[in-house]
Amino acid sequence: MFPMPENWKELTVKERQTARLQAWANAGLEFTTPEAKKAYEQRTRMISDVVQLKKPERIPIIPWVGVYPAQYNGVTVEKLMYDYEVLGDTFRKFNADFLPDSLVSCSMIGPGKVYELLNIQHYHWAGHGTPPNTSYQYVEEEYMRADEYDTLINDPSHFFQHTYLPRVVGSLGPWAMLSPWTNVIELPLVAMAAVPVGIPNVQQSYQKLLAAGQAALEWFGAVGPIENASMAGLGLPQIISGITKAPFDYLGDTLRGTRGIMLDMYRQPAKLMEAMERLVPIAIELGLSGANAANSPFVFMPLHKGADGFMSNKDFEKFYWSSLKVVLLGLIDAGAIPYIFVEGGYNQRLDIISDSGIPAGHTVWMFDQTDMKEVKKKLGGWAAFGGNVSGSLLKAGKPQEVTDYVKRLIDDVAGDGGYILANGAVLDDATAENVHAMIDTGKEYGKY
Amino acid sequence: MSQALISAITEMREEDARQITTQLLDGGADPLKILDSCKQAMDIIGDQFENGEAFIPELILAGEMIKSISEILKSHMTEEVVTHKLGKVVIGTVQGDIHNIAKDIVVFMLDINGFEVTDLGVDVSAEKFVEAVKETEATIVGLSGFLTTAYDPMKVTVAALKEAKADVKIMIGGGQVNERICVYTGADAYGQDAIAAVSLAKQWIGA
Ligand code: B12
Numbered sequence: 288m289f290p291m292p293e294n295w296k297e298l299t300v301k302e303r304q305t306a307r308l309q310a311w312a313n314a315g316l317e318f319t320t321p322e323a324k325k326a327y328e329q330r331t332r333m334i335s336d337v338v339q340l341k342k343p344e345r346i347p348i349i350p351w352v353g354v355y356p357a358q359y360n361g362v363t364v365e366k367l368m369y370d371y372e373v374l375g376d377t378f379r380k381f382n383a384d385f386l387p388d389s390l391v392s393c394s395m396i397g398p399g400k401v402y403e404l405l406n407i408q409h410y411h412w413a414g415h416g417t418p419p420n421t422s423y424q425y426v427e428e429e430y431m432r433a434d435e436y437d438t439l440i441n442d443p444s445h446f447f448q449h450t451y452l453p454r455v456v457g458s459l460g461p462w463a464m465l466s467p468w469t470n471v472i473e474l475p476l477v478a479m480a481a482v483p484v485g486i487p488n489v490q491q492s493y494q495k496l497l498a499a500g501q502a503a504l505e506w507f508g509a510v511g512p513i514e515n516a517s518m519a520g521l522g523l524p525q526i527i528s529g530i531t532k533a534p535f536d537y538l539g540d541t542l543r544g545t546r547g548i549m550l551d552m553y554r555q556p557a558k559l560m561e562a563m564e565r566l567v568p569i570a571i572e573l574g575l576s577g578a579n580a581a582n583s584p585f586v587f588m589p590l591h592k593g594a595d596g597f598m599s600n601k602d603f604e605k606f607y608w609s610s611l612k613v614v615l616l617g618l619i620d621a622g623a624i625p626y627i628f629v630e631g632g633y634n635q636r637l638d639i640i641s642d643s644g645i646p647a648g649h650t651v652w653m654f655d656q657t658d659m660k661e662v663k664k665k666l667g668g669w670a671a672f673g674g675n676v677s678g679s680l681l682k683a684g685k686p687q688e689v690t691d692y693v694k695r696l697i698d699d700v701a702g703d704g705g706y707i708l709a710n711g712a713v714l715d716d717a718t719a720e721n722v723h724a725m726i727d728t729g730k731e732y733g734k735y
Numbered sequence: 736m737s738q739a740l741i742s743a744i745t746e747m748r749e750e751d752a753r754q755i756t757t758q759l760l761d762g763g764a765d766p767l768k769i770l771d772s773c774k775q776a777m778d779i780i781g782d783q784f785e786n787g788e789a790f791i792p793e794l795i796l797a798g799e800m801i802k803s804i805s806e807i808l809k810s811h812m813t814e815e816v817v818t819h820k821l822g823k824v825v826i827g828t829v830q831g832d833i834h835n836i837a838k839d840i841v842v843f844m845l846d847i848n849g850f851e852v853t854d855l856g857v858d859v860s861a862e863k864f865v866e867a868v869k870e871t872e873a874t875i876v877g878l879s880g881f882l883t884t885a886y887d888p889m890k891v892t893v894a895a896l897k898e899a900k901a902d903v904k905i906m907i908g909g910g911q912v913n914e915r916i917c918v919y920t921g922a923d924a925y926g927q928d929a930i931a932a933v934s935l936a937k938q939w940i941g942a
Binding site: 417418421422424425426427545546549550552553554596597598599602631656677678679680681682683684712714715716717 | 747749788790791792795796799830831832833835836858882883884886887910911912913915916918919
């Protein structure tokens with residue numbers, strides 16, 4: 288938990304960020320060796336320097352890893368979702384063998400048992416609809432209908448409880464019978480709100496939820512020590528803790544689907560804008576709660592449906608950027624550091640996102656298929672950035688090609704700081720030699 | 736041709752497009768002529784997409800408009816319209832991958848450029864591709880994939896297709912796909928976008 292200073296309200300935004308960075312650097316881990324402690328301090332220092340646009344001693348290397356550790360360790364993703372001992376072996380091994388500058392966390396793999404108990408409908412996962420050795424799959428549909436904007440806007444929490452969750456979580460179907468808890472304002476209303484909970488179906492749904500909760504806690508109890516072993520044993524700081532999304536993706540991925548939201552841009556733009564505005568404080572809180580709980584300033588934000596090709600720049604500014612910017616500013620105001628995964632290409636958007644309304648040294652932008660020289664031109668001196676080593680190179684290239692690519696990238700854009708070395712798309716499939724080539728080249732060639 | 740209808744569609748005025756269609760029909764216009772206007776409008780939108788002036792929302796909405804106009808026209812048409820197609824293409828997102836937005840755009844562009852497209856959807860196994868090629872006698876196959884874990888399924892599908900029908904031409908595309916992956920999978924060509932998909936297909940049928 289982030290120990291919030293008592294005078295928080297009086298602190299400037301920069302002081303808040305510094306307070307979070309310091310708390311993260313002094314995480315109170317029980318390091319197993321003095322070397323691990325030293326390495327942890329060095330890594331948090333390098334990363335802090337980069338965020339604050341100073342020149343670190345070396346370029347930090349923060350790969351973005353998905354299910355690749357399973358392949359590396361010769362086990363299936365399915366196994367990792369059910370057998371936490373193997374999960375631990377796999378991620379401890381991955382972190383120890385590759386030694387990046389931040390923890391590669393096992394938490395994103397997730398617990399298959401919990402998903403089963405809840406009877407999740409909107410995802411397939413390894414062995415449950417997708418092959419045992421792959422990442423999960425989202426079944427994108429219009430889980431919120433076009434005519435439900437007002438219900439969402441009126442009370443997002445109740446919309447989730449009463450409408451969205453029953454549609455996507457099989458075991459919570461009966462929750463469509465529940466009434467809003469905000470009804471509970473007079474004694475007789477307490478009883479009225481409790482009545483639907485007594486319905487046998489609803490009772491069953493709660494029983495399943497209790498079992499899922501227990502299974503989730505069990506998983507969480509297993510994940511903690513696994514992460515801790517790499518953090519305290521190898522001196523790897525945890526970067527990603529909080530997660531949140533752009534309001535457009537919140538709606539476009541989760542609720543309306545691509546087709547739905549794209550039609551809404553024409554058919555009901557005002558409702559769409561209103562809903563996104565409504566989701567802004569919810570998105571900020573989602574990011575901050577994770578950052579606070581894990582005591583890490585970084586809030587991970589994958590950007591999905593605003594990439595080049597998804598819409599015109601004019602629409603991007605109106606529908607995507609305007610509310611995303613408010614979320615970024617909300618996180619920054621609380622001292623957090625948005626760590627933004629700019630998926631796909633953003634070659635047309637660089638002028639828009641390098642918005643002078645966002646203070647310098649408060650965001651991190653990780654790119655995939657965006658021209659990095661342009662990124663450096665537009666973002667350099669304003670925000671930290673990195674990424675771009677491609678998935679195709681790491682899978683089908685040769686180690687020497689990876690080494691050459693990384694060197695060229697460093698020559699081109701690492702300049703005098705503010706730069707992080709990373710792959711562009713989440714690492715699911717690659718060769719170990721290539722991943723080593725990327726990380727090792729960064730370590731040798733990335734000294735300033 | 737109805738310029739009013741073409742403008743309504745290309746300017747994304749959905750309600751107007753519907754109304755104009757009804758008015759044209761009430762005025763005794765030939766439904767086939769109305770369809771021609773729709774086709775012309777789609778060509779314009781296709782060009783705009785190519786020039787970076789139209790994007791996914793416009794393509795989706797245009798598709799919706801054409802669908803609803805066709806519905807209106809249906810009851811007024813005495814015979815099925817037989818259009819001459821350039822060639823047959825089978826397309827799908829490969830096994831283990833469910834990204835469909837880009838594939839749908841490729842289908843859309845191939846379709847308005849005169850190809851008969853069989854869209855197998857997402858998460859399509861090599862066997863299904865082979866089956867569909869046999870059934871439709873298509874000479875061109877498009878494989879879409881957005882995940883790095885789609886590389887191997889692409890490779891498997893290419894091998895299966897070539898074994899089943901040696902002269903089938905296979906193009907691949909999608910976010911993480913590039914020339915390197917084309918070599919890796921053994922496909923005949925990689926297409927960077929839907930425009931490339933159309934020109935590859937045209938090249939392969941000699942159009
Ligand atoms: C939208 C999106 C989603 C949506 C998909 C919705 C849908 N209905 O398709 C949702 C949110 C559901 C989703 C889910 C996931 N996604 Co996703 N997603 C994306 C995203 C942001 C955009 C892809 C897209 O649709 N682009 C729009 C199209 C129009 O762009 P385009 O590439 O320019 O399209 C042209 C060309 O590709 C070409 N083309 C395409 N197909 C073909 C075929 C042929 C034959 C030819 C010639 C040309 C061609 O023509 C198109 C039109 O001009 C990408 C990142 C990115 N921006 O690429 C990640 C991305 C593809 N997703 C990724 C991942 C990991 C996932 C998930 C596994 C989990 C996660 N962590 O998000 C899940 C599950 C997906 C699964 N198992 O299938 C990763 C894959 C990384 C990797 N190593 O494989 C990416 C690259 C993000 C990243 N940077 O890491 N995703």
